[in-house]
Amino acid sequence: MSIQTNLQEVKKSLPEGVTLVAVSKTHPSEKVMEAYNAGQRIFGENKVQELVGKYETMPKDIEWHLIGHLQTNKVKYITPFVSLIHSVDSLKLLQAIDKEAQKVNRVIDCLLQVHIAEEETKFGFSFDEVYEALNSADYRQLHNVNVVGLMGMATFTDNTNQVRKEFRSLKGLFDKLKEQYFSENDNFKVLSMGMSGDYKIAVEEGSTMVRVGSSIFGARDYKTT
Numbered sequence: 001m002s003i004q005t006n007l008q009e010v011k012k013s014l015p016e017g018v019t020l021v022a023v024s025k026t027h028p029s030e031k032v033m034e035a036y037n038a039g040q041r042i043f044g045e046n047k048v049q050e051l052v053g054k055y056e057t058m059p060k061d062i063e064w065h066l067i068g069h070l071q072t073n074k075v076k077y078i079t080p081f082v083s084l085i086h087s088v089d090s091l092k093l094l095q096a097i098d099k100e101a102q103k104v105n106r107v108i109d110c111l112l113q114v115h116i117a118e119e120e121t122k123f124g125f126s127f128d129e130v131y132e133a134l135n136s137a138d139y140r141q142l143h144n145v146n147v148v149g150l151m152g153m154a155t156f157t158d159n160t161n162q163v164r165k166e167f168r169s170l171k172g173l174f175d176k177l178k179e180q181y182f183s184e185n186d187n188f189k190v191l192s193m194g195m196s197g198d199y200k201i202a203v204e205e206g207s208t209m210v211r212v213g214s215s216i217f218g219a220r221d222y223k224t225t
C-alpha cells in the first residue's frame with residue numbers, strides 16, 4: 001500500500017481531537033514528502049541530527065517534533081525551530097531547553113516523558129519524580145519552556161491488558177497534574193501515547209496525540225541508517 005493510503009487509513013481510525021504525529025525517522029525525505037503531499041504537516045523524529053537535516057531540506061510549514069532521547073549538549077541545534085519536544089526526561093534537560101530557548105527568544109512546548117513500561121531501558125520520569133520536578137523552585141524559574149502535557153511508551157508486548165493498564169495509569173497522572181498544577185491555564189492538554197502497534201488502545205484510554213511510524217511508512221531498515 002502507498003504511504004498516502006496508509007496515512008488515510010490511520011487518520012480515518014482516529015477520533016476528532018487526536019493529533020497524528022507521523023514518525024518519519026530513518027526514512028528519506030522523498031518518502032516523507034509523499035506524506036507531506038498527502039496533507040500531513042506534523043512529523044516526529046527521534047534523533048537530533050536527522051531532525052535538523054530534514055528541517056533544513058523540507059518545506060517550512062512542517063511542524064517538527066522530537067520524540068527521542070535528547071542530550072543536553074544537543075538542545076541548541078533544535079531550539080530555533082522545534083515545535084514540540086516529547087522526550088523531556090529530567091529537570092536538568094528542561095532547564096537546558098529553557099536556557100537555549102531564551103537565546104533564540106522562544107518559548108518551547110515540552111512534554112514530560114513518564115516511565116510507564118516494564119522495560120528498564122525506556123527513559124522517563126517516575127510518577128514521584130514528576131511531582132518532585134513540578135514542586136521544585138528550579139521549575140518555577142523557567143520562563144522559556146511550556147510544559148503542555150505528558151508522553152509515555154507502553155511495554156512492547158502482545159498483552160493488551162498490560163498495555164491498556166499502563167496507558168490508563170498515565171492518563172490518571174495526567175488528570176491529577178492538570179487539576180493540581182495547571183488548573184488555571186489551558187496549556188496542559190497533550191497526552192502523547194500510542195504507536196503503530198498500540199495507538200488504538202491508547203486512544204481508547206484518553207490519548208490526544210499518537211506517534212505513528214511503521215503503519216504509515218512501512219517497516220524501518222536500521223542497517224541503512
Ligand SMILES: *Cc1c(COP(=O)(O)O)cnc(C)c1O
Pocket residue numbers: 023025046067068153194195196197211212213214215
Ligand atoms: C519510533 C517511535 C515511534 C513510532 O513507532 P512505530 O511503531 O513505527 O509506529 C513512536 N514513538 C517513539 C518515541 C519512537 O521512537
